[in-house]
Amino acid sequence: MIIEAPLPAFADWWAGAATWWLIVVGLLGAAVLVLGLIGAIVRQGPVAGPRSFVRFVGSALGDLVRMSPRRVGAIMRLAVLESVRRMVLAVFVVFIVILLFAGWYLDPGTNEPAKLYLSFLLSTTSYLVLLLALLLSVFSLPNDIRNRTIYTVVTKPVRPSELVLGRILGFSLIGTAMLAATGIASYVFVVRGLDHTHEVVVDSLVAGDSGNLTGRTSLDNGHRHEVRIGADGNGRADVAQDHWHSITAQQRGTETIYEVGPPQGMLEARVPIVGTLLFTDRQGRVGETAQDVGKESKYRSWIEGGTQGSAMYTFAGVTPEQFPDGLPVELNLGVFRTHKGDVSKGILGSIILRNPDNPEIAAAPLNFVAEEYRSDLKRFARELTTSDGDKLDLFADLAPDGRIEVKIVCLEPGQYYGMAPTDVYLRARDASFAGNMFKAYVGIWLQMVVITAIGVTLSTFLNAAVAMLGTFALILAGFARGFIDDVANNQVLGGGPLESLIRLVTQANVSTPLEPGLSTTIAQTFDDLYQGLLRAVVELIPDLGVLSQVGRLANGFNIPADGVAVHMVMTLGYVAPIFVAGYVLLKMREVAG
Amino acid sequence: MDNGVVIRTRNLSKVYRDFWGRQKVRALKALDLEIRCGEVFGLLGPNGSGKTTTIKLLLGLIFPTSGDAEVLGKQASDVTKNERIGYLPEESYLYRFLNAEETLDFYGRLFNMSSAERRQRAKELIELVGLQVARRRQLREYSKGMTRRIGLAQALINDPELILLDEPTSGLDPIGTREMKDLILDLKSKGKTIVMSSHLLADVQDVCDRIAILHQGELKELGRVDDLLKLEDVMELRVAGLSEAAREELVATIERNGAELVSIDHPTTTLEDLFLQIVRDSEARPGRRVTAATTDASATADGTPAE
Numbered sequence A: 001m002i003i004e005a006p007l008p009a010f011a012d013w014w015a016g017a018a019t020w021w022l023i024v025v026g027l028l029g030a031a032v033l034v035l036g037l038i039g040a041i042v043r044q045g046p047v048a049g050p051r052s053f054v055r056f057v058g059s060a061l062g063d064l065v066r067m068s069p070r071r072v073g074a075i076m077r078l079a080v081l082e083s084v085r086r087m088v089l090a091v092f093v094v095f096i097v098i099l100l101f102a103g104w105y106l107d108p109g110t111n112e113p114a115k116l117y118l119s120f121l122l123s124t125t126s127y128l129v130l131l132l133a134l135l136l137s138v139f140s141l142p143n144d145i146r147n148r149t150i151y152t153v154v155t156k157p158v159r160p161s162e163l164v165l166g167r168i169l170g171f172s173l174i175g176t177a178m179l180a181a182t183g184i185a186s187y188v189f190v191v192r193g194l195d196h197t198h199e200v201v202v203d204s205l206v207a208g209d210s211g212n213l214t215g216r217t218s219l220d221n222g223h224r225h226e227v228r229i230g231a232d233g234n235g236r237a238d239v240a241q242d243h244w245h246s247i248t249a250q251q252r253g254t255e256t257i258y259e260v261g262p263p264q265g266m267l268e269a270r271v272p273i274v275g276t277l278l279f280t281d282r283q284g285r286v287g288e289t290a291q292d293v294g295k296e297s298k299y300r301s302w303i304e305g306g307t308q309g310s311a312m313y314t315f316a317g318v319t320p321e322q323f324p325d326g327l328p329v330e331l332n333l334g335v336f337r338t339h340k341g342d343v344s345k346g347i348l349g350s351i352i353l354r355n356p357d358n359p360e361i362a363a364a365p366l367n368f369v370a371e372e373y374r375s376d377l378k379r380f381a382r383e384l385t386t387s388d389g390d391k392l393d394l395f396a397d398l399a400p401d402g403r404i405e406v407k408i409v410c411l412e413p414g415q416y417y418g419m420a421p422t423d424v425y426l427r428a429r430d431a432s433f434a435g436n437m438f439k440a441y442v443g444i445w446l447q448m449v450v451i452t453a454i455g456v457t458l459s460t461f462l463n464a465a466v467a468m469l470g471t472f473a474l475i476l477a478g479f480a481r482g483f484i485d486d487v488a489n490n491q492v493l494g495g496g497p498l499e500s501l502i503r504l505v506t507q508a509n510v511s512t513p514l515e516p517g518l519s520t521t522i523a524q525t526f527d528d529l530y531q532g533l534l535r536a537v538v539e540l541i542p543d544l545g546v547l548s549q550v551g552r553l554a555n556g557f558n559i560p561a562d563g564v565a566v567h568m569v570m571t572l573g574y575v576a577p578i579f580v581a582g583y584v585l586l587k588m589r590e591v592a593g
Numbered sequence B: 001m002d003n004g005v006v007i008r009t010r011n012l013s014k015v016y017r018d019f020w021g022r023q024k025v026r027a028l029k030a031l032d033l034e035i036r037c038g039e040v041f042g043l044l045g046p047n048g049s050g051k052t053t054t055i056k057l058l059l060g061l062i063f064p065t066s067g068d069a070e071v072l073g074k075q076a077s078d079v080t081k082n083e084r085i086g087y088l089p090e091e092s093y094l095y096r097f098l099n100a101e102e103t104l105d106f107y108g109r110l111f112n113m114s115s116a117e118r119r120q121r122a123k124e125l126i127e128l129v130g131l132q133v134a135r136r137r138q139l140r141e142y143s144k145g146m147t148r149r150i151g152l153a154q155a156l157i158n159d160p161e162l163i164l165l166d167e168p169t170s171g172l173d174p175i176g177t178r179e180m181k182d183l184i185l186d187l188k189s190k191g192k193t194i195v196m197s198s199h200l201l202a203d204v205q206d207v208c209d210r211i212a213i214l215h216q217g218e219l220k221e222l223g224r225v226d227d228l229l230k231l232e233d234v235m236e237l238r239v240a241g242l243s244e245a246a247r248e249e250l251v252a253t254i255e256r257n258g259a260e261l262v263s264i265d266h267p268t269t270t271l272e273d274l275f276l277q278i279v280r281d282s283e284a285r286p287g288r289r290v291t292a293a294t295t296d297a298s299a300t301a302d303g304t305p306a307e
């Protein structure tokens, strides 16, 4: 798998997300209010209880409305000073420097060095910064309470909301500085670490027909390239280790000097345009999936070579204005062999461009060799020919309304191609790599802010060690949120816990419905409630995993700005209720216990 | 604040509980108290009698188990009352990684004071508590008394109307104690209300108008200091230059009138007075040795004048 499912567009996302947020936060808030009221009545009786409850709620709202920027700023400054003066930061800077040094031992001679460098640097530095956020946020308030410094603070007109928000902001500020520093260092490190050049080994050059030369380059950074040089002396060093170089020739007297340019195609931010995908199975029947070889998840379907099996991608928006240089189709296919064949070679297949409404109109198949998950860019020129040699226009004939179909078949019997909707796409343009790296860091930044908020909030009512464990558990759950979602939503055969129990006791089959009756109704209602509760609990775990897009960056795909906007709003949606919970909990507790 | 009452507690009680809600200590039992504007009020009692507990309840640092406390006309749990309150805790709980100026600046910000105001106020207070030389040093390097002083400055940053001092003289040297007492009287003369706790009777006697004596969380005594301490049927005479004969005559006169002579003696000065005098002397003439004899000896022995 190269890219995960595409990120939602902001316009499609926000309305549903906002509704869901309102439901979850509203229900949660209502539940807390009801519990609070009951608690107050139990403790103070039916008259005084509600009165003091209302007073508390009013005062808590006042804390939110009457926050003073200067006081929040003061707490924030204190948080920053605290971390700086306690040398916490120095320790982390040392750590990160050590880490960058470890990076020197990364092998630039691997197949995909950019991916290795980026995923190593970004994941390790981000884990460190997230750990820093965890430690800073979790120790601050409990330390203040233990050292009783909080006595002199809360006896000033400072509100608990200001204490919590100031800390969240202060520690986030530190995290921001650390991320900025590590981000710049990593960027320089990646760009410099991967930059290299070669020399053309002149002795290796062999003249071919029509004045072409072929040969190889010197061995640098653990790899060498095949070289092709045209009659004009210019050429390129072919793709190896995920990049290529251009070669220019210069005449110095009688000698020809070949200059090899910088690596290209290594640090890129591809902007894919994905289409819709249909398959035909081996008999040629159309469906949304083809064969399942049981290799991976249902996400990817497999087509068998030498049969009628095929994958058909339909793309929209194919116009001459959008693609003046022809159609760039990039493939990242999965390859599955049922027999070995020539393992070093890839599996032969072909691409056919067709008119989606009239499949008779089709360009001649273009054959290619697929290697497992190796990106392969095919550029189709505007003038094409049919299999019969007739001329075709890419736009006028194949995509009269802007839609075009790209059909892929596997030609080797007994071998399979695996394809998911995002495996074949039009590569319209590339975005800036530096910008993409920035967006990846924004994602980590968002994670850091959420973790800081959780840490501060848990530390308002737990001691440092417990708050740290709790935050850590939430972080783990947050990174595994996708998986937990599946479990919580899984329609397990045999029903929820109570229904399963009934089946177990009565030895009923899991697939036959239970006999209707009071006990069944009670059991199923209970199970629905349980399921609902489970889902509600899952909703409380911030989805940290989705916020970071390091995978997209490392795989060389652009992180859409729209997706970053979605994540920013999501983060706000998490942090706001966490903050409110934090200061209400702090307000409720005796800081001088 | 009706008719000048600054603090009013009704049936104020506190039971400390452990994590499981089991009762540990009944630290304060049904305290009824009224403290009026402009007075210096002393909370007196042995260790563990509930003085600190009372002050914490008044500040809203802990919540009463029953009863309630009103401070400056507001509930103790209302943060806005803190605008007009200054609090010096039992020990100065301050951020040790800040220096004196930063500390005062920080607390000034919490009162939403402007930067000019904060600078002005910090300068005044550092002078008031005598920390000019140490104003840039982090509090971690401060001695106990210095910490106490910066704690006091912190409590006065907002020019409060009501000042709660929990054992203000603990950790202070005799001069510091004297200065603290003078400061309290000075604040009183400016119309501030002061509540202080102490178990040092002399301190309380010197500055307090009224006192409450607590013992094991119960209020034992409440009233004006001079009323409480006045011994109506004892009289003290202090006479200078009295001859032995005149003294015997006095004793005889007392006996003749049927009164009982409790004591007749040369008064001694207190250690406090002696210590204060020595230190004042040495400040007036810096470098002078304690006795003239030792100074002269050292100066002649090595030929250099004593510094």
Ligand SMILES: Nc1ncnc2c1ncn2[C@@H]1O[C@H](COP(=O)(O)OP(=O)(O)OP(=O)(O)O)[C@@H](O)[C@H]1O
Pocket: A592, A593, B016, B017, B024, B025, B026, B027, B045, B046, B047, B048, B049, B050, B051, B052, B053, B054, B090, B199
């Ligand atoms: N956090 C607490 N948890 C449990 N018990 C406490 C707590 N704080 C105080 N106590 C108890 O409450 C009682 C009153 O304590 P308090 O600190 O008010 O005394 P105090 O009069 O200020 O004494 P001192 O002169 O030693 O400062 C003591 O028995 C003490 O052990």
Ligand SMILES: [Mg+2]
Pocket: B051, B052, B053, B090, B166
């Ligand atoms: Mg005390």
